[in-house]
Amino acid sequence: MISNGPPRPSRVGGLLLYEIKKGKRMRRVVVTGLGLVTPLGSSVETTWKNILAGKSGAGTITRFDATDYACRIACEVKPADHEYGFDPNLRVDHKVQRQVDPFIIYGIDAAGQAIEDAGLLDMSEETRFRAGVSIGSGIGGLPGIASESIVLHEKGPKRVSPHFVHGRLINLVSGQVSIKYGLMGPNHAVVTACSTGAHSIGDAARMIAMDDADIMLAGGAEATICPLGIAGFAQARALSTNFNDSPERASRPYDKDRDGFVMGEGAGVVVLEEYEHAKARGAKIYAEVIGYGLSGDAYHVTAPHPEGSGAFRSMQMAMKKSGLALEDIDYINAHGTSTPMGDELELGAVRRLFGNNLDTMSMSSTKSAIGHLLGGAGAVESIFCILALRDQIVPPTLNLDNPSDSCIGVDLVPYKAKERKVKAVLNNSFGFGGTNASLVMRAI
C-alpha cells in the first residue's frame, strides 16, 4: 500500500516554524544527520576538528598546471592518501565515479554520511515514500563540460560520452542519491549560485513543514577547480591574486588586505526531519530550523547592493519567521567571502539589523579556512553553525591581521576558536544574480 503519510499532528509544542493561516501551526523541522566533504576533511568530525584548530585548506592548485593563471591557488579536497583526504570508493560505485563530475561524487558521499549519521540506512518503503532530496549546486559539471567539448572538437560527435549529460546536470546529485537510497519523496535541486546550499536547506525545510515529506536530505555540492572555472572567476575579478606565493594567507575576510575569494570545493548535506517523526524513532536531534529568509538585490549581476539591502531583508525575514528576539542570536556564520566590497556590506547590514546586540554576538567566516565552496558553501557553513550549537564553541576567522575600520568592536573570532554560549545561530549566503538566503537555527 502506498502511504499517504501520517495525519497532520493536531498538537505540537514549543516554538513553530511557519503558520499556514492564523491559528494553524505548521510542522517543526529538525536536523538529525550531517555529512561533509571539504578541503579540511572527508567527514564531519575531521573537518570540524581542523576548523577549530585554525587550519587552512588552501594550497597551490594541483589539478592542473595553473602557472599562467592570475590565480594559482585554491582549497582542494585532498586525495585519498592525504591525512584528511577523500576516498570516493567508500560510498560511490566505481561505475558512477567514471560517469559523473566530481561535484556529484562529493554530494553522494556527503549524503551517505548524513543518512548513516541519522540512522536511516534501513528505511521501510513507506518511510522512503515520504523521504526526499534537495541537493543543489551553483555551477554543476563545469570540468566535464570543458573536457567533453574538447573531445567533440578533436574527435567529433560520435566520441562524446553517452553519460555526458546526466553526469554533469546539477540535479543529478539529488537524482543519484534518490536512486542509491531509494528515496521517493521530492527530488529537487536548487541553483542559486553561492546561496544554493542555504536555499536548498530552507526549501527542503519548507517541504517538510508543508507536509510534502517527513525526511529531506538537503545541501549543496561544488567542484569547479578546473581551468575554465579558475579563469572565469579570475576574469570576473572575483578571485584573490595577491597571495599566490602564500596560499594560506589569501582568504582573509574582513582584513584590510583581502583581494578576492579563494575557490573551494566539496559538499555539505543535512538530514532534515519532521520533529515528531524524529522524536518517535528516538533520533539524535542536532538543532531545529526555525527561520528562513530569501531576497533579491535587483541591482547587479555580480556586485552586491551598495547598501546591503538584499542581505538585510534576507536576515530580517529569517529572524521574523524564527520568532526569536534579535538578542537571542549568539553566532553568525557570515557569507564573508574575502572580497573587498562584499564583506563590509554584509557587516553593515548585520549592524543595521542587530544594532547593539552585535556587541554580545560572535560572527566569523569559515571561508578563511576552507575557501568558498560556491553552491556548497551555505550547506557546509550551516553544518558548522549546527556544530557550534552542539559543542558551544564558535569557529575562527583566519588571517584577520588588520581588520577593516568598519569591523572595530565586532567579535569576528580572530585566529582561534572561542568557547561561548551558543543557543541560536544565523547563517548567511549570497550569490551572483543578487540572490540572498539566511537560515536561523537553534538548539533544542
Next chain:
Amino acid sequence: MSETADRVKKIVVEHLGVEAEKVTEEASFIDDLGADSLDIVELVMAFEEEFGVEIPDDAAEKIATVKDAISFIDANKG
C-alpha cells in the same frame, strides 16, 4: 586467450567496475555484468577507440556478450 579477448576484457572491467573473473566470454553485458543500454554505447565507443574499428549501430545492437564483441572486432579490425 587471444590478444583481442584480453584487451576487450580489460575495457569491460574498467568501464563496468566488475571483477575480472566475471568477464567470461559467455557473459552477457546486460544480464551478467550489470550494464544498461548507455553503458553498451560507451563500451562500443571504447572498443572502436582501442581497436581502430568502426562498429555501426546495427552491428552494435547485436553485441550482447563478451564473445560477440571479440568476434566482431577480430573479423573487422585492420
